[in-house]
Amino acid sequence: MKKYNWGIIGTGWIAHDMADALNNVNGEIYAAANPHKEALDAFVKDKKVKHAFTDPDEMINDPNIDIIYIATPHTFHYEYIKKALNAGKHVFCEKAITVNAKQFDEVAQMAKDKHLLLIEGFTLYHMPIYKKMQDMIAAGKFGEIKMIQINFGSLKDYDPKNRFFNKDLAGGALLDIGGYATAFAMSFMNEYPESINTTVKFFETGVDEQSGIILKNSQGQMAVMSLSMRAKQPKRGLVSGTKGYFEINQYPRGTEADITYTQSAHEETYDKVTAGDSDKALEYEITDFQKYVEQGHDEGELEKSRRVAHILTSIRTAWGMTYPFANEK
Structure with missing residues (x-):
């Protein structure tokens, strides 16, 4: 496989x-960008990055870079994705x-028109356990899938100024x-809701x-989803x-x-010996994305993100919640 910068x-x-994870998979990192020089210098030194840019636009236009990874707050993703695609780069962007x-x-169509790859950082798409469960479903082990329950609750410190609670930074x-x-739910529902x-x-x-959804x-x-930022819940998905x-x-x-098999009440567990290592989740993402770039298609991953994006927007629309910086009409 080609070496990617x-x-x-x-x-x-x-x-x-x-x-x-990039250092573990590729052995090096070509570049990093952050307008805050002190944080950038510390990052570059700690992660052994070859090139540092205080101007992200300058880094995006470096002809030696193949892939741009975007790890900024949500509000900056859209503009950086467009800039990277216009510069001819493949893009790996954190969620959302x-x-x-x-x-x-808009950005999905741009990527398609420019024959570039764009994916979102959902680790669950790359964990081996999901392929194992999908294979068991296809083999009829669980019968017809009827109900999915998903919990995710984090306990953020009470701080109205924190980005998690800041509407101007797409908090919530x-x-x-x-x-x-939502990605978990759509992984096991046969069609869009x-x-x-x-x-x-x-x-x-x-x-x-x-919220409850x-x-x-x-x-x-x-699929029944329970989300919270002020009450810890186990990250549990039940199908x-x-x-x-x-x-x-x-x-x-x-x-x-x-x-658990219903009729016999027989129980069994697939564990990480056969189903992957959580410590390598980001390495799985990197390896899969570089494979996508090599083969020229993403095996339907952007379509999965499209469904998630549309469901999340429909949920916010039902709440009457909009972001002040985005044209959501």
Whole structure:
């Protein structure tokens, strides 16, 4: 496989984790960019990055870079994706890839028109346990899939000025953690939901603090999602069928599935010996994306993100919640 040069925009905690993964997979990192020089210098030194840019636009236009990785707050994703695609770069962007479906459709079409690859940082698409469960579903082990339940709750410190609660920075539980829950649901529903029912509790800044969401498709399959930023919940995804059910704990980087067969009550577990390593989740993402670039297509991954983006926008529309910086009409 060809050696690919990556350029990283942003130096926050997820960029640190991705840099470690890039070093493990590729043995080096070509470049990083951050307008804040002190943070950039520390990042470049710590992660052994070859080139540093205080101007992200300058890095994007470096002809030696093949892939741009975007690890900034949500509000900057859309513009950086467009700039990177216009510069002829493939793009790997952290979730939420855009703040609404309108932005997503625009950048997805740009990537298609320019024959470039664009994917979103959903680790669960790359964890081996999901392929194992999909194979078991296809083999009829769980019968017809009927119900999916997903929890994700984080406990953010009370701080109205923090980006998680800042409407100007696309704060709220939905874009921060709701994408994972929705991606899990869509991984096991046979088709896009025809109805979305939801209720929300807003934080004092106007962003969503917690919510309940029910998705239902034309086959009667339902997914029930519970999200919160002020109450810790286990990251638990449960998929139930007519013959059995399975539960994946810590599902964004899940490595284990606890399985129960309904009629016999027999239980079994697929563990990380056979189903991947959570510590290598980002390495799986990198390896798969570089494979996509090599083969020239993403195996349907951007389409999965399209469904998630449209569902998240439909949920916010039902709440009457918009972001002040985005044209969401």
